[in-house]
Amino acid sequence: TEEMDWVQSSLRVGRKKYSALLSWSYFRWTPLDPRNREDPEKVKVVPVMELIAVEEGKTQILPNRNKEDSVRDFTVFYVQRSSRSPRWSVGRTVFTAPSQDLRDQWVNGLRSRVQQHSDNRPRRLLVFINPFGGRRCGRKIYQSQIVPLFELAGISTHVVETERANQARDHILKKDLGGFDGLVCVGGDGMFSELMHGLIGRTQLEAGISEHDPTVTLQPCSLRIGIIPAGSTDCVCFATVGVNDPITSALHIIIGDDQPLDVCSVHHRNQLVRYSVSLVGYGFYGDVLEDSDRHRWMGPVRYDYSGLMMFLSNRSYRGTVEYLLADNQTSSPRDKTRCRSGCLVCSESTERLCSQTDSSLDTLSQDSFQSPASSSDGEGQWHTVEGRFRAINLTCMSSACPKSPDGLSPSAHLADGTADLILVRQCSRWSFLTHLSRHTNNKDQFDLPFVDVYRVKALRFSPPNEEEDDEDDEEQSPTADVCKYQPVAERDSGSAKKRLERRKKQVLCGVCGDVRSRSCWNCDGEVLPHTAILARVHCQLIRLFARGIEGPCKKNKDVRLLCR
Numbered sequence: 001t002e003e004m005d006w007v008q009s010s011l012r013v014g015r016k017k018y019s020a021l022l023s024w025s026y027f028r029w030t031p032l033d034p035r036n037r038e039d040p041e042k043v044k045v046v047p048v049m050e051l052i053a054v055e056e057g058k059t060q061i062l063p064n065r066n067k068e069d070s071v072r073d074f075t076v077f078y079v080q081r082s083s084r085s086p087r088w089s090v091g092r093t094v095f096t097a098p099s100q101d102l103r104d105q106w107v108n109g110l111r112s113r114v115q116q117h118s119d120n121r122p123r124r125l126l127v128f129i130n131p132f133g134g135r136r137c138g139r140k141i142y143q144s145q146i147v148p149l150f151e152l153a154g155i156s157t158h159v160v161e162t163e164r165a166n167q168a169r170d171h172i173l174k175k176d177l178g179g180f181d182g183l184v185c186v187g188g189d190g191m192f193s194e195l196m197h198g199l200i201g202r203t204q205l206e207a208g209i210s211e212h213d214p215t216v217t218l219q220p221c222s223l224r225i226g227i228i229p230a231g232s233t234d235c236v237c238f239a240t241v242g243v244n245d246p247i248t249s250a251l252h253i254i255i256g257d258d259q260p261l262d263v264c265s266v267h268h269r270n271q272l273v274r275y276s277v278s279l280v281g282y283g284f285y286g287d288v289l290e291d292s293d294r295h296r297w298m299g300p301v302r303y304d305y306s307g308l309m310m311f312l313s314n315r316s317y318r319g320t321v322e323y324l325l326a327d328n329q330t331s332s333p334r335d336k337t338r339c340r341s342g343c344l345v346c347s348e349s350t351e352r353l354c355s356q357t358d359s360s361l362d363t364l365s366q367d368s369f370q371s372p373a374s375s376s377d378g379e380g381q382w383h384t385v386e387g388r389f390r391a392i393n394l395t396c397m398s399s400a401c402p403k404s405p406d407g408l409s410p411s412a413h414l415a416d417g418t419a420d421l422i423l424v425r426q427c428s429r430w431s432f433l434t435h436l437s438r439h440t441n442n443k444d445q446f447d448l449p450f451v452d453v454y455r456v457k458a459l460r461f462s463p464p465n466e467e468e469d470d471e472d473d474e475e476q477s478p479t480a481d482v483c484k485y486q487p488v489a490e491r492d493s494g495s496a497k498k499r500l501e502r503r504k505k506q507v508l509c510g511v512c513g514d515v516r517s518r519s520c521w522n523c524d525g526e527v528l529p530h531t532a533i534l535a536r537v538h539c540q541l542i543r544l545f546a547r548g549i550e551g552p553c554k555k556n557k558d559v560r561l562l563c564r
């Protein structure tokens with residue numbers, strides 16, 4: 001193909017005449033009035049980065065290419081924004097050039113320009129579909145909406161439809177990933193979590209790094225993950241793209257967007273338990289999740305049902321929370337800013353990451369599990385709070401989702417190396433409802449006397465009576481932990497394992513105030529098997545095919561200046 005710097009000519013779209021220009025990074029077309037004057041107010045500008053494909057003739061996305069069109073036609077497919085939502089769609093415009101020769105110049109020019117800008121675009125993807133996620137539409141969404149787009153963009157795929165939980169994770173851990181430029185999951189947060197665990201695990205294995213040591217600097221993953229949302233909550237997708245829409249996500253994948261993401265590792269006694277990008281939550285969200293597991297048959301509504309039940313039960317739990325404050329206190333969970341595409345707080349962390357290693361994490365010694373209340377106010381800035389908590393939430397990002405469009409912590413950053421710790425102390429139902437309802441409007445959910453929020457790098461939690469636990473018996477429920485409405489025989493007999501099984505099945509009591517003294521941890525939608533944990537944030541450990549939520553749309557005017 002011919003190398004061309006600029007292509008410029010008049011073009012027609014239908015009957016209307018335009019003056020069109022392809023510069024280094026923009027393609028724009030401006031309507032001409034009958035006297036051949038440009039109307040700059042109506043210019044259309046598409047960055048070359050956002051061109052999807054250029055085809056000869058009048059083509060559709062798929063596959064009925066009608067060849068009856070003129071040899072002067074060509075079709076351009078590109079990312080199209082909506083003025084009201086972060087939703088993207090495929091823009092398609094058919095142009096008619098003055099001659100076949102000029103048509104060829106346009107097609108070659110546009111294609112080679114896309115080529116020049118396509119270093120970051122994936123060519124081959126490994127796709128995992130969970131056919132049972134959310135409303136069980138994953139396969140249909142992928143086949144009908146995504147396949148045509150990937151084909152249009154010339155992306156080849158290897159598709160694995162999962163037959164069991166953890167199949168995707170195991171595939172990524174064990175199989176050859178050579179030749180793939182990225183991983184894609186079609187499903188919800190649970191499916192994303194599988195891909196993430198596989199990828200982080202594999203990356204550490206290859207780098208010879210132990211995932212269990214909470215003080216170690218983990219190796220960042222080089223493959224990016226794309227999320228085609230088809231789950232119940234789709235929190236990771238929503239919080240990194242701004243909407244849970246399969247087409248929008250596919251377009252972010254196609255144009256090769258790149259969004260680094262903080263990941264929290266959760267440990268128990270120097271063993272890695274799980275990773276989290278969204279919520280590590282004890283109390284309310286732990287109870288909601290545990291209860292909702294018993295109502296799987298309800299589908300996605302089970303979270304609302306269990307949410308209501310757990311709200312009514314009004315439980316709170318004792319424990320000791322220790323947290324290591326983030327050292328860079330230039331941003332805060334209450335500064336009312338929002339992490340948006342090109343966020344300065346996050347890019348500043350990228351630079352810091354490249355230049356130094358973090359010494360304050362040396363204080364992450366697990367020893368203080370033996371002596372929990374050791375608060376040191378000097379080095380390392382560990383702080384200790386003891387009390388009764390309605391909820392303890394740690395979130396690496398906003399955790400925005402359709403239920404709460406601003407999320408658990410609206411000012412949290414996707415890639416700043418910190419998480420926000422939200423402590424909701426024991427309070428009345430009315431107070432908690434006030435806090436909860438503020439997740440759905442613009443009021444500040446932290447501006448309440450029983451809520452505290454901190455920007456942290458690490459968190460330690462110890463339940464009361466810790467000395468009664470030993471290594472493999474941690475989950476046994478002391479009699480007092482069991483709701484008094486349970487039959488006595490069931491409370492006391494059997495091995496620890498059997499008791500655990502029973503506890504899982506036991507219907508939680510929403511009537512009595514005197515319930516278990518322990519909740520469980522919700523880690524991105526999975527119940528953790530331990531209550532004493534250490535959680536630590538790893539700055540930008542993984543990358544997604546996303547760009548963060550876009551701020552208010554740039555006025556065309558600015559783009560026009562760039563174009564000239």
Ligand SMILES: CCCCCCCCCCCCC/C=C/[C@@H](O)[C@H](CO)NC(=O)CCCCCCCCCCCCCCC
Nearest residue numbers: 189233235278279303307308311403404436437439524525
């Ligand atoms: C007055 C209305 C208040 C509405 C308050 C809505 C707050 C919603 C906050 C959502 C936070 C989502 C955090 C994300 C967690 C994900 O990593 C994880 C994996 O997908 N999802 C869950 O664990 C699934 C957990 C899903 C939790 C849903 C909780 C629903 C609470 C409903 C409370 C109803 C009270 C009504 C009183 C009349």
Ligand SMILES: Nc1ncnc2c1ncn2[C@@H]1O[C@H](COP(=O)(O)OP(=O)(O)OP(=O)(O)O)[C@@H](O)[C@H]1O
Nearest residue numbers: 130133134162163164165187188189190191231232
């Ligand atoms: N073929 C399969 N059969 C059963 N479970 C699977 C299968 N494939 C994946 N899973 C598991 O299903 C879980 C839920 O899937 P996913 O996150 O896609 O949907 P979801 O409806 O959003 O989930 P959740 O029910 O956790 O909200 C995941 O944790 C995953 O490990």
Ligand SMILES: [Ca+2]
Nearest residue numbers: 262396413418
């Ligand atoms: Ca963060």
